[in-house]
Amino acid sequence: MLDHLLADLANAMGPDRARAEPLELALYARDAGVQAGAAAAVCFPRHADDVAAAVAAARRHGVPFVARGSGTGLAGGATPMEEPLVIVTTQMNRVLDIDVASRRAWVEPGVLNLDLSRAVAPYGLHYAPDPSSQQACTIGGNVATNAGGPHCLASGVTAAHVLAVDVVLPDATTARLGGLAPDTPGYDLRGVFVGSEGTMGIATKIAVRLQPNPPTVRTLLLDFTAIDDAAATVSAIIAAGVLPAALEMMDAEITRAVEDFVGAGYPRDADAVLLVELDGLADGVAADVAAVSDLAMAHGARNVRVAADEAERQLLWKGRKSAFGAIARIAPDYYLHDAVVPRTQLVTVLREVYAIADECALTMMNVFHAGDGNLHPLIVFDARVPGVWERVHEAGNRILTACIRAGGVLSGEHGVGLEKRDLMPLLFSPDDLALQGRLVDAFDPDGLANPAKVLPAGSRCGEIGRRPVPEGAWI
Amino acid sequence: MSTPLGLDPDELVACVACGLCLPHCPTYRVTNLEIASPRGRIAAMRAVEQGVVPLDGVFVRAMEECVQCRGCEAACPSGVPFGHLMEGARAALASQPIADARRSPLARRATERVALSWVLTRHRVLLTLTWLLWAAQHVHLVPRRLGVPRLRAADLRTPLTAPSGDATADAWLFTGCVMDAWQRGVHRAALEVLGAVGVRASRPGPGGDCCGALHVHSGRRDEARKLARRVIDSMPGTAPIVVDAAGCGAALRDYGHLLGTEEAAAFAARVRDFSEYAVSQGAAEHLVATGERVVVQDPCHLRHVQKAHPAVRDLLGRAYRLAETADDGLCCGAGGAYSVQQPALAQSIRARKAGALREAGADADTVVCSANPGCTFHLAAAGFVVEHPAELAARALSREPVSRPT
Secondary structure, eight states, rough: HHHHHHHHHHHHHHSSSEEEEEHHHHHSSOSSSOOOOOOOOOESSSSHHHHHHHHHHHHHOOOEEEEEESSOOOSSSTOOOOSEEEEOOOTTOOEEEEEEEEEEEOOTTSSBHHHHHHHHHTTEEEEEOOOOOTOBBHHHHHHHTTTTTTTTHHHHHHGGGGGEEEEEEETTTTEEEOSSSSSOOOOOOOHHHHOOOTTTTTEEEEEOOOEESSEEEEEEEEEEESSSHHHHHHHHHTTTTTTSEEEEEHHHHHHHHHHHHOOOOOOOTTTTTEEEEESSSHHHHHHHHHHHHHHHHHTTTTEEEEEOOHHHHHHHHHHHHHTGGGGGGTTSSEEEBOOOOOOHHHHHHHHHHHHHHHHHOOEEEEEOOOOOOOOOOEEEEEEEESTTTHHHHHHHHHHHHHHHHOOBBSSSOOOOOOTTTGGGGGGHHHHHHHHHHHEEEEHHOOBBBSSTTOTTTTTTOTTTOOOSTTTOBBB | OSSSSOOHHHHHHHOOOOOTGGGOOOHHHHHGGGGGHOOOOOOOOHHHHHTTTTTHHHHHHHHHHOOOOOOHHHHHHOOOHHHHHHHHHHHHHSOOOOOOOOSSHHHHHHHHHIIIIIIIIOOOHHHHHHHHHHHHHTTTOSOOOOOOOOOHHHHHHHSSSSOOTTSSSSEEOOOSSSSHHHHHHHHHHHHHHHHHTOOOOEEEOOOOOOOOOHHHHHTHHHHHHHHHHHHHSSSSSSOOOEEHHHHHHHHHHHHHHHHHHHHHHHHHTTTEHHHHHHHHHHGGGBBOOOOOOEOOOHHHIIISSEEETHHHHHTTTTTTTTEEEEETOOOOTTTTHHHHHHHHHHHHHHHHHHHHHHHHTOOOOOOEEEEHHHHHHHHHHHOOEEEEEHHHHTTTTOOOOOOOOO
């Protein structure tokens, strides 16, 4: 069967566009999350027709399929389950059209997030959602996960920046969801598709909204000796009516790891730091800088540093955006959660989260979008230590339960994917899950599009024979 | 327990697979394939080490396609020592026979062996062959695309003015193998600049020619170690060792790791890139403004490995109008012998670099500045006018008499 699939793919897309060498398959067995799957074959389309042909071929042979961009996802969304065909969109990486007057662009899914902002920079524009992986992640992947980023506090996440998507549906037909008009009539299928994590089809062309660059930007580094004070400051800033462009927190350990990499002058002895970015017209920004500085000092900040120039600002951001990657300086593996809690609960939840890690004898650190209350508790460990996985899972479940009890949700921006799938019942009732299942079924009745993701087993029709995560899939 | 590649497991697990290296990898940028990315190569090494996949031709090709520019190392937040891992993998591959049709052709490997073992390490043989090449160039038998620079008989005939093996000199100028044969003019310029600030430089004594960088890259570590010991013996004492080839400088700076001795580490600590050393001796103040525009290209082993690239700007910033490329210092595809070993990839990578250089203003009249012979030849073969920072500095030297600052 595999040989026939490969032959069909080669026939449709050209020789060497589809492969199944064991080594190459191994490289597509996981994304930046921790769980590995196994692919049956991998193919490299160059345009939408190739994607449609790949999906059609997979259907013909009854093989599931999963789209993959740069593989920087943190929830296993692109991890191949049930031995699918992996459809890699990285070679579809052209910016097709930039409409400066209307501030929008059509791009292919493999365009890197930062490359898009660079391509439109000469026009004084940028693409606002900026995940920490923005230098490496693709717009297609951003659409699939409805990705966020530090600057989504004021600008909104990916869904607010996608106008239309051309997709190959799971039945290999094509459709345009959404449109360039401000409010496309009919059901908002674009809104349904953004964040569907590849379970409703594959984006082949995306229309994105572009933002004008702000006239003035100031970035502040607030330095605290108590994490409670930092958390209280976050809530106080928003309560005071200031809406920063970004409001990020890093705790002591992650700050040190990051500083070892960038040398941006992050205080190594701080218990927590806040990175606050304020933008807009010069006068308003100046007032906001003063307000935030006063609030920070009133809440026990040791120091407020304003980045003197663009180079210093970039270096501070490089530190924040390298945080996950810098983890191996502490331990070789990490398990990352993405829970969101109400800002007013930050102090209480953070205390609880650290206490859980202590009780499970695990190292935990936090680097997160504080302004959104989007926590990223990171449990770092060495998977080679026997029995550590059980503790990591226990701590993870307890942390999420605590966040949800405080009125939060289990994923802010990384998606549910594989890693958070079985935690969905913590948040949704069986009826809620069944409704979501019926929505996915409408797009993909045969369950071939990125199977075993997002919804836990039993939420959809036609799941007979679906396997749980196999033993040994955890690395 | 021995593993197929014998790599350090702690170095291997340091990669958390975040993917932040991908856009900084020249081969990934032109292929967009995981197997041609740093993360993919590390995962491949892991898979082979764990016995999950066989050590076959696909793996060998994945390793051979790496330029070893180490752009990924500079981009890695976790500081994965990719260069060491790749050198280790290459060394393991060099020492075991792998029968696979997809390996690079036998003829190319044989040529590589002759070049690395019998020519680069024997400076007289290299110079003799260079004369033959000069003759061939003279009758138009050497295609430009090969990247061999235009050789000049006068350069080859005239030895450098600096003494050889003089341990009383202020500094050593490491002259290397190919650089001395094909780019002796750069050494002359470097000596002129050093002379202008009153530095008395000596050439290495006997054996101070090939640094072994290409041998390390090809996995020939034992040969590289022999060469390293020879180079160390050729420049005794404590005087700084000035290197005007970025690739050689990076190799010399890694001798401590290569040989694992204190003597080698002490030697490595004396190594300075030419621009770095010239700036420290006040050479920048001796240059006069030329008004000329120069596009700066950072050799990977200057930027990502030695991290000495700011010195080029410090040295030349006053004399020239410097323009930067907007490609984050991505590799040009030269990579030592890479442009010969992987011509197709090297050309795709160069095409990308050429775009960035042209965007920064490089054209027939605007010089591109590069501190490494490999990059120079590779970019010149694509039609760029390339000069070394030492040559640019020498051209801008003030003709006023100067005395060395005390």
